[in-house]
Amino acid sequence: MIPTILTLNAGSSSLKFRVFARDGLALLARGAVSRIGGAAELTATLTGAPQTRRALPPGADHAAALQALLDFIDAHDDGWSMQAVAHRIVHGGTEYDRATLVTPQVLEDLRTLIPLAPLHQPHGLAAIAASRRLVGDVPDVVCFDTAFHVGRDPLFTHFALPPEYHDRGVRRYGFHGLSYQWLSQVLAEQHPDLHRGRVVAAHLGNGASLCAMRAGRSVDTTMGMTAVDGVPMGTRSGAVDPGAILLLQRSFGMAPEEIEDLIYNRSGLMGLSGRSNDVAALLADGTEASRFALDFFAMKCAQAAAALAVSLGGIDAMVFTGGIGENATPVRAAILRRMAPLGRFRTLVIPANEECMMAQQAIALIEPGGPKPTAAQCCGT
Missing domain, CATH: 3.30.420.40 (ATPase, nucleotide binding domain)
Known part of the structure; x- marks a missing residue:
């Protein structure tokens, strides 16, 4: 047996x-x-x-x-x-x-x-x-998916709200932890020098986030209380001004369920392009709307990586994983071009597992x- x-x-x-x-x-x-x-x-x-x-x-x-x-x-x-x-x-x-x-x-x-x-x-x-x-x-x-991020410094788990809300669960949790833990293991075994250092990892797929890791542990990450926060995704909006959510409710008359459907299912690459949440399809499409969606995605990922580099005090390596991170070479290149002001660092692609x-x-x-x-x-x- x-x-x-x-x-x-x-x-x-x-x-x-x-x-x-x-x-x-x-x-x-x-x-x-x-x-x-x-x-x-x-x-x-x-x-x-x-x-x-x-x-x-x-x-x-x-x-x-x-x-x-x-x-x-x-x-x-x-x-x-x-x-x-x-x-x-x-x-x-x-x-x-x-x-x-x-x-x-x-x-x-x-x-x-x-x-x-x-x-x-x-x-x-x-x-x-x-x-x-x-x-x-x-x-x-x-x-x-949240477990890898437990134990981070309170600087990276709080919103700027009164502390009683943090105590009641309104806080930053972080996600894609199973993917980041796998990356940490691969780095420890195959790139121990980087594992000990300052790594920004990007899990980019239909769901997308980035994580700052030092010595293989989570320091900071882009997703917060829910898996809709952070960088834009396939159909999820990523970070949106909280005031915009209130405006949708008060001035557009949208019910909470309608707003939830909008930010989870009708936004991100799909919403920006008006065509698809599939990066390969958007790259092949070549229309202005598709190009803008991909440019917006790359810019937000690069901005997030820069912010995470600040959390780490620098960056030694950028690691890509996930369907987009592993397979969409033009998107990786666009992100890295925008990260040029951060100076020299190593770039790796590690398959998710x-x-x-x-x-x-x-x-x-x-x-x-x-x-x-x-x-x-x-x-x-």
Whole structure:
């Protein structure tokens, strides 16, 4: 039997998964169910085998999506024995500074954080509920995108509001922590000089943020209380003057739900271009609106990187990751051109691997003190 770890990353209309061997974390299978709630489809691949595609019944929910991927695993495994299911949860608040086993109290705590991550938290919780019903007597582990940022100096966690609001949760949390923790591990193993130094990391995808790291730990980051703050993203606005939000409500007559939809789903690259949130499509489009959207994105990322360099007292390296950060060379170049006033620093591109970090965290919980895989071992990175 091959002990395995299943990782789940649930979105509003998708459920991504990977299956790793527990020993060494070789990638055994990967895939996703897309268009949950509509014309759902499973796309999955056993490592080294052709891709499998299968339509799900119309209107399939997250439970049906999980059942479909479990059926795929059952049909294709070669003596696998699932040891844990690791779930990506966007918001852990201030209570959770590391991965933890799912308990009724943990679930209750995470439900209270739904207002802080309305685009993500409910779907992560739906995947946990489905897993606990369908997988059987296997530990569920929650891995938090906020945990990497816990413990920062209060200078970087406060808004300029009276302190009682900070005490009640109105504070800067930071996100994409699983991605940044993976980068920290890769830097420690492959670029130890940079790991010890001052690194600005940019996780740029449909969701985007930047993080200032010193000695592999989070010092400052662009996202604040929610995952809509900071630099513009695919469909999210990034930072907006709070007065503009009040104006939308008072003068434009928009309800809170309408404003939420605007800043989460109809802004960012999509809103600026009026065409797409896909960077490859915008680069190919070449219209003035598409060029402006990309220029705006690059400028805001460069400005954010400069601010984070101030938080670090300088910059030794800029690290790009995520779909845009890894693949959109013209966007990286545009950001770096605007960072020229910061002087000389190294530039790296490191592929994201949040799932491998999740699997490592799950193993550390179910097998305390066991051997820790290196980044090079994980998934052949």
